[in-house]
Amino acid sequence: MILVNGAGSDIQAGDTVLAALTRLGLDAQARGVAVAVDGEVVPRAAWETFSLEGDARVEVLSAMQGG
Amino acid sequence: MIAGREMRSRLLLGTGGFPSLELLAEAIAVSGCELVTVALRRVGVGGDLRRRGSLMDVVAEAGVELLPNTAGCMTARDAVITARLAREAFATDWIKLEVIGDEDTLLPDAPELLRAAEELVDDGFVVLPYTTDDPVLARRLADIGCAAVMPLGSPIGSGMGIRNPYNIALIREAVDVPVVLDAGIGTASDAALAMELGCDAVMAASAIARAQDPVAMAKAMRAAVEGGLLARGAGRIPRRTYATPSTPEVGLPDFGESAAPVS
Numbered sequence: 001m002i003l004v005n006g007a008g009s010d011i012q013a014g015d016t017v018l019a020a021l022t023r024l025g026l027d028a029q030a031r032g033v034a035v036a037v038d039g040e041v042v043p044r045a046a047w048e049t050f051s052l053e054g055d056a057r058v059e060v061l062s063a064m065q066g067g
Numbered sequence: 068m069i070a071g072r073e074m075r076s077r078l079l080l081g082t083g084g085f086p087s088l089e090l091l092a093e094a095i096a097v098s099g100c101e102l103v104t105v106a107l108r109r110v111g112v113g114g115d116l117r118r119r120g121s122l123m124d125v126v127a128e129a130g131v132e133l134l135p136n137t138a139g140c141m142t143a144r145d146a147v148i149t150a151r152l153a154r155e156a157f158a159t160d161w162i163k164l165e166v167i168g169d170e171d172t173l174l175p176d177a178p179e180l181l182r183a184a185e186e187l188v189d190d191g192f193v194v195l196p197y198t199t200d201d202p203v204l205a206r207r208l209a210d211i212g213c214a215a216v217m218p219l220g221s222p223i224g225s226g227m228g229i230r231n232p233y234n235i236a237l238i239r240e241a242v243d244v245p246v247v248l249d250a251g252i253g254t255a256s257d258a259a260l261a262m263e264l265g266c267d268a269v270m271a272a273s274a275i276a277r278a279q280d281p282v283a284m285a286k287a288m289r290a291a292v293e294g295g296l297l298a299r300g301a302g303r304i305p306r307r308t309y310a311t312p313s314t315p316e317v318g319l320p321d322f323g324e325s326a327a328p329v330s
């Protein structure tokens with residue numbers, strides 16, 4: 001199963017990073033957002049083309065107030 | 068001056084802990100700071116997306132630069148990945164590198180910190196490591212190419228001030244890069260002391276954000292940093308055990324022996 005921010009999802013193998021972002025209510029223009037798949041950064045330019053493996057761990061992060 | 072970027076303000080502000088974004092915006096304005104820290108966390112956890120969007124708006128409207136941190140990372144690997152994500156999210160090479168070794172004290176993990184710093188410097192980052200008040204570790208971090216060192220005064224959010232002022236002064240002597248006192252600042256006098264000890268700047272987060280009046284405290288910190296810098300430049304008098312009269316003793320009158328007390 002593909003995990004998005006630690007939770008199971010209906011994202012399927014072969015879906016793109018952008019598809020995972022869409023599930024979280026984000027789009028390709030989202031500011032201050034970064035994505036890692038299996039611990040590797042996926043640059044914004046690759047969001048639409050990077051297709052996910054069936055056991056991918058996707059982390060979608062954005063700005064939060066912090067020290 | 069850090070990594071060729073000249074800043075007028077010697078106060079760095081943490082954005083965490085403010086009761087509202089409005090207070091954060093006001094505190095940024097009165098503090099005069101030019102660099103604020105921001106963290107990266109999972110989307111969908113802790114605060115809705117709109118609020119996070121407005122955090123970016125607040126920072127953009129304030130005209131200040133972002134300094135992303137790697138807060139919460141406990142291994143070099145996590146910190147390096149987080150730094151790379153921050154570079155992607157915020158389009159900056161600057162990173163406040165935190166690698167924590169203990170959950171209760173949030174003290175830095177020295178070996179992991181050095182490892183992460185080395186990797187990020189090699190990767191072209193401008194690395195500002197949150198470090199212990201150990202002059203030797205600070206020198207090692209500077210030697211591998213960190214753009215500044217950020218020694219703690221005391222644990223993050225503790226408000227305990229500068230527990231080892233002698234080490235902070237030694238760090239100032241040990242490195243040629245800027246020294247930014249980070250963590251532990253509780254009130255304005257702590258920030259002034261940091262500057263008097265030779266620090267180039269002070270980072271304050273909880274001290275301002277969690278003060279009863281964050282905006283007033285931001286103003287106080289600004290004045291304290293300026294006051295401490297001026298005092299450092301002015302050269303303080305040495306500490307002495309006994310008094311040194313500030314009024315000349317020559318010309319003291321002699322009133323003779325008095326039999327009765329003055330009534």
